[in-house]
Amino acid sequence: MSRTDPPPAGAHVTSDVAHRPAEPRTGSPVLEVTGLVRRFGDLTAVDGVSFRIAPGETYGLLGPNGAGKTTTISMVAGLLAADDGEVTVGGRRMGPREVEPKRYLGLVPQDLAIYPELTARENLQFFGRLHGLGGAARKRRTAEVLDLIGLTDRAKDQTKEFSGGMKRRLNIGIGLLHSPELLILDEPTVGVDPQSRNAILESVEALSTEGMAVLYTTHYMEEAERLCDRIGIIDAGRIQAEGTRQELIRIIGELDEIRLVGTGDAAAAATALRELPAVESVVAEGRALVLHLREAPTAVAGVVTTAGRSGMELSDVEITRPDLESVFLHLTGKALRD
Template structure:
């Protein structure tokens, strides 16, 4: 649905985007993660045809995209981080206005507005002025506006910033439903747990370049991610440590008087053999704890920053 190849965008001496390439398939939710200033917003602006690329190409639903490519923009629904709604209008009036801008009329438009209101959970508030809405409700209406024309590609730029937990969960559920219906979704966020929950694949961008791309598991493997198993107990911990160092899955064992901390590959499959080896060497276990690397640790390793920096 989206093919991005070699995108470059410069602002004077600053190269904001430097050779960015990725693809998104129909029904796929693709996460673009990066710290502030990494190039996310500039990349999104080029994909949406808002600013020109200095180099590279963008193809949406088989058509080339650029600032002057008007027809192809019908395939895109853009939900910006800044709210794009009229506070004096009701939710339904906002949707009616934007629907008409998108060329929809009559029963087709009213039926679609009903569908969108149901999806974003605002049916019971559709006649209220949006200036009376909470931040989360405004965000949900912002998403609804982007959905009105059945876009093939929905771009969501940090759609849950500043919303309450209930609205945030409603937004995430809506996004999950959209990808399930075959819509391609490009999602940026400052919340790592959102990316882990929603995204089929993730690209980590920093200094204008894609540092890594893949599924969550692929990213962890690319960075050499290993698991940690901590054994707590009593008895022959030193003998247990010596026994466990000989196991193929174990990279390292750190021992103290009452515990062993193991660095291992694929802890869920290795843990049974590790427990057997430790108890067989004379260690009596009171606790076994497994820690697996997550997306946050990968992001920190690749960028040297937390996602919200």
């Protein structure tokens, strides 16, 4: 394949204008999505979706396949026209015909957009030129991105020799080259092994420290909990609920659970534990006491101390917390992976 060939299908968003460094936009959202609607014939794939992302924030769109995530980000990236609603990136209106806002955006699609015959470094250099990066800046940024995605030691290898996870990491690196204000990641860990998946997540975690806004779509609950500052639960083309993990958990009113197993005076311990302000209830189950309370990680030290002072010698302490799977089931009536 010639190095002057056009980019592969599904390639990262670029523009045909010179790259300009992103300007800081403290105090205003990097991305604002208002009332997006997209129909395909009789199917309304996206139905009034609204959300915003601040600088340095990672926002997750969490939902099953077919929920409307990819259609939403296609409109956010200006690849697909909305039937209604508006998208702005740093205050600049986005759309298929708009060029200016795409300078400030990086898109990492589900489909790999890399040249298999080129090395990792050559891929980055090629896409850097498409973004208008000059020679010295392109070389410096390529080295920075290779380090961030953990591929410095494989920089000279052809990417056709890479594992699936390494290709995914390079895919992310291409989206990062021009230091965008907003990076969009569309299910970047699909089909990779656990070790590669963890490496990808570590790379994404590092982005918030650079002040980059990230829109992350996934149907993996654990990824959303690990990476995202705020989460929008999307199903049937609509945002069903939005907030931090704790805000979403409060929707269903579920409490954390601490299970204490041990010997000694469990009855006295139960009485004392019921007096703790954080504890909602205490139930005896054989040799165990089961407590329901809020913010178990914060309260557990006081719980253990109180149980010990009341004559209960503990052999095991287990904490169980409600998760986003519970929230999703509550809101939609189905499991996340249905």
